[in-house]
Amino acid sequence: MENKGNFLAAILLAGLILFGWQYAMGYFYPAAPEEIAGTKADDLEQSGVTESTGSAAQPEVIRPVGQALAESQRVLIDAPRVRGSINLTGARIDDLMLKDHRETLDKDSPPIRLLSPAGTSTQHFAQFGWKGEGVETPKSDTVWSANDTTLTPETPVTLSWANSTGQQFLITYSIDKDYMITAEQSFVNNGENNAAVQPLGLINRTNANADNDEWTIHSGPIGVFEDAANFDNDYDDVAEAGRKGVSFANNVGWAGFTDIYWLSALIPADKADNNGVKANFRAFGEEIFQSEIVYDKTIVGAGKTHTTTSKLFAGGKETNVLEAYENAGIPLFSRAIDWGWFRWFAQPMFHLLDWLFKYIGNFGLAIIAMVFIIRGLMFPIAQKQFKSMAQMRAIQPKMKKIQERYKDDKQKQQQEIMALYKKEKANPLAGCLPIFLQIPIFFALYKVLRLAIEMRHEPFIGWIKDLSAPDPLTPINLFGLIPFDPPALLAIGILPIIVGITMWLQFKLNPAPIDPVQQQVFSIMPWILMFVMAPFAAGLQLYWAVSNLLTIAQQKWLYSRHPQLKEQMAKEAEEKAREKQRKAAEAEAKG
Structure with a gap:
């Protein structure tokens, strides 16, 4: 020869x-996601936490981001690498810009806007809340009170709200020097009877401005489930599943949405196996998608407090930053970058x-x-x-x-x-x-x-x-x-x-x-x-x-x-x- x-x-x-490997693997070993045991797809909507402008469909009139930001009271976010604000209506993190990354090569180009309020053309926000039985929980239109005006790495901010029976809900937000926001959710049962609550977190976004999902590079739903990074589902898969969603139960490492350069992801509390956490990706209409993590139901006795800590990553997929978080305990977090089959060679x-x-x-x-x-x-x-x-x-x-x-x-x-x-x-x-x-x-x-x-x-x-x-x-x-x-x-x-x-x-x-x-x-x-x-x-x-x-x-x-x-x-x-x-x-x- x-x-x-x-x-x-x-x-x-x-x-x-x-070029044929990834197709072959997808054909012979298709994803087989598990249904969330005991959690119906509509439960989160019925809780009111996910009731948001644009959840079921984009509003007829898309609002400019500036107008949406001016319509509500806000707590400012000022960290070394991000700036933005938290909407006190719904306790949503819906305004976040990345200081170190700009839209174009022009030095005067504005910074990348990663999170935007509901009802805007770039809708993309995170929210933490509760489901409850026998207890009134905060909704998406609930107006919270804040103990401070600005969230910085040195000054956490606590949002609080009490229901009609005096039971109190607290969310303490803290932020590090990079892109990680920690949400400490506390339920204080000041009532006379036991109450059942389920903490949860969600990321809601439109895919209208998302990067295209390519056969060599994944863009869309992403997460780590059962100790393996999951790139198997794209927006079309979730849209086909609709509100029922694509679900994963047990050992949820993290879940969210990725673009080529950007990532928004929810990381549940640090547990040995996370058997009590379930994840779901759902679609609301053609362009609105939601990622959720839900904790197991907890019975909180009268006079007791239940606290759960979750994290939100919202930022650029910088290798050294992701690897640092992975070394700190977030499983396979560096796999948010889709290095593919040759990752053993691409990463070095x-x-x-x-x-x-x-x-x-x-x-x-x-x-x-x-x-x-x-x-x-x-x-x-x-x-x-x-x-x-x-x-x-x-x-x-x-x-x-x-x-x-x-x-x-x-x-x-x-x-x-x-x-x-x-x-x-x-x-x-x-x-x-x-x-x-x-x-x-x-x-x-x-x-x-x-x-x-x-x-x-x-x-x-x-x-x-x-x-x-x-x-x-x-x-x-x-x-x-x-x-x-x-x-x-x-x-x-x-x-x-x-x-x-x-x-x-x-x-x-x-x-x-x-x-x-x-x-x-x-x-x-x-x-x-x-x-x-x-x-x-x-x-x-x-x-x-x-x-x-x-x-x-x-x-x-x-x-x-x-x-x-x-x-x-x-x-x-x-x-x-x-x-x-x-x-x-x-x-x-x-x-």
């Missing part, structure tokens, strides 16, 4: 493995990039440095590959004779070729190893550049202002001089063009396949990949271009170490030239 043919086969096989790659960035100060230069590190580690393998290529090239004349001798007996031809490989100690598959090693590296880097919020809006040099976005310059519109945006298919940036050229040069340095079909395939492959790479992140294009340049340099050096390969290539080139001249002379004679 020709070395180049192995390359092509390796690419196709790896593509099937990489991210940490290497992040470490290089801290020393270099530029993610583009960090990517280049990582290319040198990876190519250096793979250099011994590259040497073996070239040795194998030299062996294969040396036996090409013998292989050609076998092919001509047994051209009408393919089975015999294959047997003789295999015998030749054994005799000459040549391995036609040895050249595939570097390709197979490069594929997980490439795919892992794709995931890192696509998912890592740390790469978002990070510049390189010159026209590359965002390494997580495609190369913006294209010769189609004279690099922006002509004021029009070309179709995506034709919007080929400078970096993809460099990728195509360097890959073409790389193929030119390699021995050409004997098979004319393979020659044609490899002659057009660089230009096809140029188009394929155009929509990818500029950081990935940069990695591939630099890797190709280093490969060319390695090939030049290794050819100098294996002169027999170069000599053989020169002989074959001469033979091809003579064959071409002969055919031209025959054609001229016939003409």
Whole structure:
């Protein structure tokens, strides 16, 4: 088998493995969520906690966020990385902006708004409350009292409300230096009889502005159930389940909604097994979705107090922050980033990039440095590959004779070729190893550049202002001089063009396949990949271009170490030239 043919086969096989794996796993091992035992889908609505503007359907008139914020009394939130407010009507956390992340590259761009009030186009809020039996519980229109005006890491805020019989409900909110809000829910039974209560928490959002759920990157409902991260359900699945919902019982680690870069999640109280917590994802209409955690019913005696502590994460999916929370006890919290099948490789790659960035100060230069590190580690393998290529090239004349001798007996031809490989100690598959090693590296880097919020809006040099976005310059519109945006298919940036050229040069340095079909395939492959790479992140294009340049340099050096390969290539080139001249002379004679 020709070395180049192995390359092509390796690419196709790896593509099937990489891109078909997730589909296959979803087909053969579909999710089988459990029903919440003893909790009907309508119970939460009947409790009143989930009765909110836009729960069942979006209001006919969408209010601006500013108007919605001005319609109620609020407790301000002012923390190092977030700012916003808590709505005293319903005790909702429905106003939160991320100070360190902006909407666009413009330095004056507003910060990312993660949470918004109900009835706005970006509706997304969290709420904590209770279900009750024989006790009046607070509703979504309940107006709470606050003991302070601003929630900061140094000053927790307690909201309180008492029902008509004097039983008191308290929610103490505290916030840390990152994105975690803790809600301590207390029920004080000042009545004369026992009362049954169930603390709960919910996240309600519209998916109208949600990121698209892609087959390589999950966006939508997410959580950890039964000690496993669950990416199996998207918004369509929940919409199909409707108000009954998709439910999980026992050992709920956390539950919420994810976008590519952002996460809102409820984390139940820290228990050994969380057997008393149930989770549910439900749909209200076509665009409103809700994630819920519900605790077991607790009987609270007269004069007694019952307290439950839950947490709300609302922020950016920064790897180091998520891993810190995971180390603090939140199960598999770093899995909120959908690293996929190659997470064992993607996560270390991210940490290497992040470490290089801290020393270099530029993610583009960090990517280049990582290319040198990876190519250096793979250099011994590259040497073996070239040795194998030299062996294969040396036996090409013998292989050609076998092919001509047994051209009408393919089975015999294959047997003789295999015998030749054994005799000459040549391995036609040895050249595939570097390709197979490069594929997980490439795919892992794709995931890192696509998912890592740390790469978002990070510049390189010159026209590359965002390494997580495609190369913006294209010769189609004279690099922006002509004021029009070309179709995506034709919007080929400078970096993809460099990728195509360097890959073409790389193929030119390699021995050409004997098979004319393979020659044609490899002659057009660089230009096809140029188009394929155009929509990818500029950081990935940069990695591939630099890797190709280093490969060319390695090939030049290794050819100098294996002169027999170069000599053989020169002989074959001469033979091809003579064959071409002969055919031209025959054609001229016939003409």
